[in-house]
Amino acid sequence: MQILKFGGSSLSTTHVLKTVAFIAKTRCQKNRIAIVVSACGDTTDHLLQVIDLSLLGQQKQWKSKLAQLKKYHLQLLEKTVLKKHQRYTRERIEFIFSELHSFLAGVSLVHDCSARTKDLILSQGEILATEIVAAVLNAEGLSAVAVHAAQLIATDDHYGQALVDCELTEQKVKKYFATLSKTVPVITGFVGGTANGDITTLGRGGSDYSAALIAASVKAKALEIWTDVDGVLSADPRLVLDAFPLISLSYEEAMELAYFGAKVVHSKTLTPLMQKKIPLWIKNTFAPDVIGTCISEKSTDEGIVKGITSMSDVAVLTLTGSGIIGVHGVAGRMFTALARAEVNVVMISQSSSEQSVCCVISSDKQKEAVHALKEEFKLELKARVVQNIHCEADMVVLSLVVSKMKGSPGVAGKLFSVLGKNGVNVVAVAQGSSEMSISFVLSEEDKVRALNLIHGAFHLSLNHVNLFMIGKGRVGTALLRQVEEARVRLQDEMGIDLRLIGVCDSQKIILGNKPLEFKKWKTKLAQSKETLKLPQLVTSLKSTALENILVIDVTASEEIAKYYPEIIATGMSVVTPNKKAQTQNLNTFHILQKALNRGRKQYRYETTVGAALPVISTLQDLKDSGDEILEIQGIFSGTLSYLFSTLDKGVLFSDAVKEAVKRGYTEPDPRDDLSGEDVARKILILARELGLQLNLKQVKVENLIPPSLRKGSVAHFLSRLSEINAVFAKRCASAKQKGKVLQYCAQLKQGKPSVGVVEVNADSPLALLKPGDNVVIFKSKRYFDNPLIIKGPGAGPEVTAGGVFADILKISQYLVR
Structure with missing residues (x-):
């Protein structure tokens, strides 16, 4: 015997009703079957609305709503069953709605609906479903009969949440099934009956529970619950787009998932199945060929983490007091008081010092809970033995279900590490003695981000790193092309999925919680009607609720740089x-450093000095390993490196500058390079890395542009650039006579930084450069006689983009490991 249970969505349309018939016929070929059904579609919700309208005395409205519901059921019958097979079922539907009309007319008349009457009305939804499904099966050649579960499921008279007498129910079910031959019973779910013959309902998950009770009573081969998802998912697919169906779960794992919010199966459904060791399959009526999830004694899935669930609309109730340390019975009094106030405790957590006890309760019970505890501990509050009783709302419980936590060290460490790296604060933690789950409380606003972080961290899906880029110039364009080209390889080799969630320039912005196509970002930005408002940017990024957000600033804007501390403080990372x-x-620099020191936030800026060259990381490694840096020399501008290498070959200064502009080596205004300020900033960055408290004004700078050419348009500047050709020709000739060459060099000696044109020996590392290359020379105690040299390309959008990409990958690996 197999029991098949079909939920409301599986009975909502003609198409799925035909699928139900196909599934039933297929199962009948190998086993005897019985079917348990919920009400069709949203019938139960509509009946509740009709009850509310009748209570308000709104005659026209409740009658209209009831007529719509009747029409819906008749259409299901008419469109699914041939007319010659409809007569009996049509008469049954007409009769049931006539009864409903009478019940509701009475409710409307007395303006009251008792729990008993409400159960009677709601049960009609399941009764209607049994009639329609039985008619469909009969029309398809099966022998089926509609069965009212009130004669099978024995309950008490606690209407709305009736308790089942399992022993009596088993006797009744066995007795009924013994009378069946090849007939397929179509049984009402959700419904039971008292000893007096009154109809009751079983509460949330009642239809599944009915099916489980029947399956256990007849010792069925299996129970199949047919719904509208592919099985029990690893997370809520509305919140975690990468959620996937689990192949198998143990009963215990499924119960943990169900308790903390998994909607597919209710925990009470599993109890009778577990007792009789009956497998439960969760299947999709809309995709019947999908294997679904099997819940049985043992899971065949070898994964450590099975899934993550969330329970919203909860509050954290905390009792704090230094006077309760070591006092017996405090927790007992607390929970007894809450029980008297009918406040259900979802989770408990207590500090090891015993100074505070907190528990998680439903948000709608906050006032009752606080009042109950203040009454219970009023003497302790007056004596200040208990200092505070308060409730914190807008919280959520997340629960990670783990199959082998006892033998899997590091699960909790990894969990809290990944949350901490993203600035997600955990309020309370609890772990059951079964060691099958670890639950924790956090703010509702962090729920989606935390779910996705954990889902990725435990390899339930790819680890997403969400990129937001500020700026759309040549470096940014090259960067996004490089990322797109490497995405699939990074997914396969590193399990990291780099996703673009937004881009902005100085005027427009595109940003969302779903990834953009890399090929379309320029078009989307051009079409965007959203204007960039820098003060709201951080709030907008946070409101996406996405995990692992990495902000890439490829501008040269001082205004944007001022927002780095705020970005970092919210748990996002920055690459620039x-x-x-x-x-x-x-x-301002110290404000940024304090923001970084307050948490394990990631901020990488390797490309600020040497494009893709490992200048800053090398300096940091030398310093951290105890070496003492004595002197730094270098050519830090690819633009000026190209320029002076060209001058050495006899090219005129003006022609060399124009060629550098043409090749894309310079800033849009080449004076930004020729002023020396860019190089000055780079040597200042290195000086500050060594702990020197210096400002930009303390860097001695030689500006290559005479005062007369420092103002005006770029075109005007370039047209007059030949005026200084003679000056540089003369300096080049003078250097050549000495066997030297000119280079624009940055130096840090005895704590004093400077940048300017210097004459260097022709065999010096500063001279032996390809046009556009950078070189940095570190002279330290370890590298005294033979200084450490870093050399390579230092200009161009491709090289710089590659350096930024490398920083992105380093942060990505940190975030997901």
């Missing part, structure tokens, strides 16, 4: 080639 944040005035 923008030098402004690291070279702003010391007070």
Whole structure:
């Protein structure tokens, strides 16, 4: 014998009713079957609405609503069953709605609906479903009969949440099934009956529970619950897009998932099945070929983490007092008082010092809970033995269900590490003695982000890193192309999915909680009607509720750099080639450092000095390993490196600058490079890495542009650039006579930074450069006689984008490990 249970969505349309008939016929080929049904579609909700309207005395409205419901059921019959097979079932539907009309007329007349009457009205939804499903099966050649479960499921008279007498129910079910031959019973779910013959309902999950009770009573081979999802999912698919169906679960694992919010199966459904060791299959009526989830004694899935659930609309109730440390019975009094007030406790957590006890309760019971505890501990409050009793609302309980937590060290550590890296604060933690789950409380606003973080961290899905880029210039364009080209490889090799969630320029912004197509970001940004409002940017990013947000600033904006501390404080990471944040005035710079020191936030700026060259990371490694940096020299501008290498070949200064502009080596205004300020910022960044408290004004700078050319348009500047050709020709010739060459060099000696044109020996590392290359020379106690040299390309959007990409990957690996 197999029991098949079909939920409301599985009976909501003609199409799925035909699928139900197909499934039933298929199962009948191998086993005897019985079917348990919920009300069709949203019938129960509609009946509740009709009850409310009748209580309000709104005659026209409740009658109209009831007529719509009748029409819906008749249409299901007419469109699914041939006319010659409809007569009996049509008469039954007409009779049931006539009865409903009478019940509701009485409710409307007396303006009262007792719990008993409400159960009687609601049960008609399941009765209607049995009649229609039986008619469909009979029309398809099966012998089926509609069965009212009030004669099978024995309950008390606690209407709305009736308690089942399992022993008596088993006797009744066995007796009824013994009378069946090949007939397929179609039984009402959700419904039971008292000893006096009154109809009762079984509460939330009642139809599944009915099916489980029947399956246990007849010792069925299996129970199949047919619904509208592919099985029990690893997380709520509305919140975690990568949620997937689990192949198998043990009863205990399924109960843990169900208790903390998994909607597919109710925990009480599992109890009778577990006692009789009957497997439960969760299947999808809309995709009957999908294997679904099997819940049985043992899970065949070898994964440690089975899934994560969330329970919203809860509050944290806390009792705090230094006077309760070591006092016996405090927790007992607390929970007794809550029980008297009919406040259900979902989760309990107590500090090891015993100074506070907190529990999680339903949000709608906050006032009752606080009042109950204040009454219970009023003497202790007056004597200040108990200092505070308060409730914190808008919280959520997340529960990670783990199959082998006892033998799997590091689960909790990984869990809290990934949350901490993203700035998600955990309010309370609890772990059951079964060691099958770990539950924790956090703010409702962090729910979606936390679910996705954990889902990825435990390899239930790819680890998503969500990129938001500020700026759309050549570096940004090259970067997003590089990311797109590497995405599939990174998913396969590192389990990291880099997703683009938004881009902005100085005027427009596109941002959402769903990924953008990399190929379409420019078009989407151009079409966007959303204007960029920098003060609201951080709030907008946070409101996406996405995990692992990484902000990439590819501008040279000082204004944007001022927002880095706020971005970092919210748990987001930053990658940038923008030098402004690291070279702003010391007070602002220290604000950024404090934001970084307050948590394990990630901020990478390797490309601010040497594009893709590992200059900053090398300096940090030398310093952290105890080496003492004595001197730094270098050519930090790919633009100026190209320029002076070209001058050495006899090219005129003006022609060299114009060619650098053409190749994309310079800023849009080449004076930004020629002023020396860019190089000054780079040597200042390195100086600050060594702990020197210096400002930009303390860097001695040689500006290559005479005062007369420092103002005006770029075109005007380039047209007059030949005026200084002679100056540089003369300096080049002078250096050549000495066997030297000119280079624009940055230096940090004895704590004093400077940048400017210097003459260097022709065999010096500073001279032996390809056009556009950078070089950095670290002279330290370890590298005294033979200084450490880093050399390579230091200009161009592709190289810089590659350096930014490398920083993105380093942060991504940190976030997900």
